[in-house]
Amino acid sequence: MRKINPHDFKVARRGTSREINRQIALNLIRAHQPISRADLARLMNVRRGVASLLVGELLSESLIFEGALGEAVGRGRRPTFLYIDSRQRCVVGVDIRASRTYIMLTDLMGKQLGVVNSFQTSKDIDVLTKDLARRVKQVLADFSDVGACEGVGVVVPGMVDPALGRVLHAPTLGWRDVNLRDPLAAALGIPVHIENSGKACALAQLWTTRSDVVASGNSVFVSVSDGVGTGVVVNGEVMRGRHNTAGEFGHVPLNIDGPRCSCGATGCWEAYVSNLATLSRYFGRDLTDGRPRDAETASFTVEDLIARARAGDAKALAAVNSTARYLGLGLASIINSVDPARIYIGGEITTAWSLIEPIVRSALRERTLTDFGGATEIHIVPAEEHPRLRGAVALVAAPAFAAPMVA
Amino acid sequence: MRKINPHDFKVARRGTSREINRQIALNLIRAHQPISRADLARLMNVRRGVASLLVGELLSESLIFEGALGEAVGRGRRPTFLYIDSRQRCVVGVDIRASRTYIMLTDLMGKQLGVVNSFQTSKDIDVLTKDLARRVKQVLADFSDVGACEGVGVVVPGMVDPALGRVLHAPTLGWRDVNLRDPLAAALGIPVHIENSGKACALAQLWTTRSDVVASGNSVFVSVSDGVGTGVVVNGEVMRGRHNTAGEFGHVPLNIDGPRCSCGATGCWEAYVSNLATLSRYFGRDLTDGRPRDAETASFTVEDLIARARAGDAKALAAVNSTARYLGLGLASIINSVDPARIYIGGEITTAWSLIEPIVRSALRERTLTDFGGATEIHIVPAEEHPRLRGAVALVAAPAFAAPMVA
């Protein structure tokens, strides 16, 4: 039951029904491809004539194409299969992180083309923009046979205003209110979309078609890495909030008297489960203070820690288990406040999932209000799926499939 | 940008445009009444002819009525004013609380008719249903001149399945999976809607037309009383979650090593700011353990405490201030995770708002990630506005104004 905002509504015009049904048809083709006009009409519960007209419109815009004839099920004419047209169009995803920046080329459906490219992130916004423009051009030149680039999606670990194309605050990059979109778009001559990485990851999961996961219900993406990034999907839409800062569960406290967090507050979830927090527990000293690391800790990563834990290092295992417990306790807050159908977790710590799942799950049950909540589905998103890059790509590819704004 | 769920969508039919525009017209009349057909057409940016047809349909369903002619602005024919038709229809709101149950009669727009009626809550569901049916019948008999009752809305402090009409778990009432709706509806012969009280309060604020508050953006209702109830509105819709338990910010922790909470976990926000928590701090002993109170504390309420604080009792002031601080720290979690445009706060503690606002605000700023967040609007909802009862009424009245499900 949604309220109509009397100061911001959209009246249904003559073409509104068509617009709605066109998008439904497009989404059904995406979800069920290959599919015939007749099957589409059955799925939509409209006459074949209507489906044909909708398909005709999508065909004329090259959003879909007619493939080979399918096999006749029983007797009767063979159906013409329809497919989403991701030929001769590509998308570039960019993931800017504190240390390195990653570039990936995909088709319109998000299928990866070529390898992921990366280079060192310059904290000087002008230098980075130049680097990025050059690298993206290079990638597009290397793959000139995959067609025109529809757009570039960029994700940033920080607060973003997607409408203005500005990064409002990215602590790890030291940026405050910089225009990232327009200079890059000008240099490339291609539309650029920017977004916070947690929200983009949530968007990517929302738009990913996986046969094993039902798409309905709210979901939350939690990325545990240097920081904790989160994105929340409510009613098929990424929750943005008043200033596009909704979903920052990383800074909900586990203990307000706890350790200092990078955000300035104390005892945030992030301060308990980030990679540095885990390593700090292992080494028994605070590594989050920003001072240069000593020889022992300089290049030691959470993956190394997990390897030691798996190899039987009791201290390493204790540090990992501790993080697992805090992870579960924080997830409980997400479950109690959002009650999602699914939680996706990404980040280095997930490589230890088989080790830590029981601990996460039991910690989570300690604080969830209901048994249902305690049983909330948790999906691990491995690093090889490049969730942030796929999120960046989704920024470009998803809008074409979005529901029209109505009422 | 909303995704169309390929397993649950709604195709636009021939009448869908009309349905959409009819609801928009109805909402605009509600927001701007009295209003003429011509003004309605201008607001909707459609021809007067279309507005006339929509109005005609609403008139024939008695959702609106034509009042007196308005004054001509300049020259020209005088407009006929249109009004929402709340004549000869009424709604009953019921607020079931641990100790007492309250009943209020309103018209369709939520305007209170008569006084709020109350009686002691029986924890036996059958007895309560009987009591309630008798009392509601009595109220309707006393006000037989206000027309037919459109429905009864019931709010319950606990977990509810509105679709099934069942209370799944209400700890303070000791109910687990009881059918409250159907027996009551059968006894009254009137449709009954039930909902969690926090969600209903949020719904009421969403549907309240206040000229001073812009309706757009997310909002959160926080009710601080025996427990902490919350309801979250995202994109004009109350956030329900997978099991209708979304929005339970009362059990997000301030400190996982903190005091035990009624939910079984430790250090929940509720365990710091509920009325009993505040009183416990004042008396220096735990009053939440459920044991019978002693003479000193038996009938002492938070209002009494606030009176003492205002009168200069330093210990009372300290207890209130402490609660204020915890209140602000918890609100920061809401702001960081939902980034609402507005937060509404209800409950006894709000009578001390002038006293505690600076403390709440500064505590909140300690933990909000951005300056915008720290400046989030906070509105106090005084007890005289009966937020829970208005929420109960909204359960019945709001659906007629809701946006049609589309796409």
Place this chain on the structure above:
DNA sequence: GAGTATATGTTCCGCGTTTAGACAAATTCC
């Protein structure tokens, strides 16, 4: 191999809804 049954895709008309514009009624200004 011809006839029949069945499925797909197209075409045509009916009807509901928006869009555009004309028109009568009502009111004020000059």
Place this chain on the structure above:
DNA sequence: GGAATTTGTCTAAACGCGGAACATATACTC
């Protein structure tokens, strides 16, 4: 009293869904 202006109604056109007929294509049957 006439002109200008506003409101509300009405009619025709454009657009899209709803339903059914029709052509096309395939498999089964005799």
